[in-house]
Amino acid sequence: MRNCLACNTPLVGRIDKKFCDYNCRNAHHNFLNQPSNNQLTKINRQLIKNHRILQEFIDGDVRSIPLSVLKAMGYNEDLRTSVVDDPNDGRIYFIYDISYQQNESEIVLVTKELETYRQTA
Numbered sequence: 001m002r003n004c005l006a007c008n009t010p011l012v013g014r015i016d017k018k019f020c021d022y023n024c025r026n027a028h029h030n031f032l033n034q035p036s037n038n039q040l041t042k043i044n045r046q047l048i049k050n051h052r053i054l055q056e057f058i059d060g061d062v063r064s065i066p067l068s069v070l071k072a073m074g075y076n077e078d079l080r081t082s083v084v085d086d087p088n089d090g091r092i093y094f095i096y097d098i099s100y101q102q103n104e105s106e107i108v109l110v111t112k113e114l115e116t117y118r119q120t121a
């Protein structure tokens, strides 16, 4: 199976697919087009790392993860790609396609997609 060139997640769908989605395609092109040590590249790398770490827990069917465990794996809790305040579900954070809630001690993964919130907002 091929993996996404940006975040290394296994790809599903078309055989010539190279990225999970638009965001990973952008992240990869930004990565290629920037000098290696600039701030944008550092942030993109950390976002992709965060995504990869959360994806490991999703793949293992783990939904609640202590922040202490995530930080030990190199996760940066301050970086995400979107935030939505849902009237029913509360504040939902996104790292690309992965959605979660966060409190002072843990991250709880949720399964809704960003479009779900945009359509109901």
Ligand SMILES: [Zn+2]
Binding pocket: 004, 005, 006, 007, 008, 009, 019, 020, 021, 024
């Ligand atoms: Zn990806």
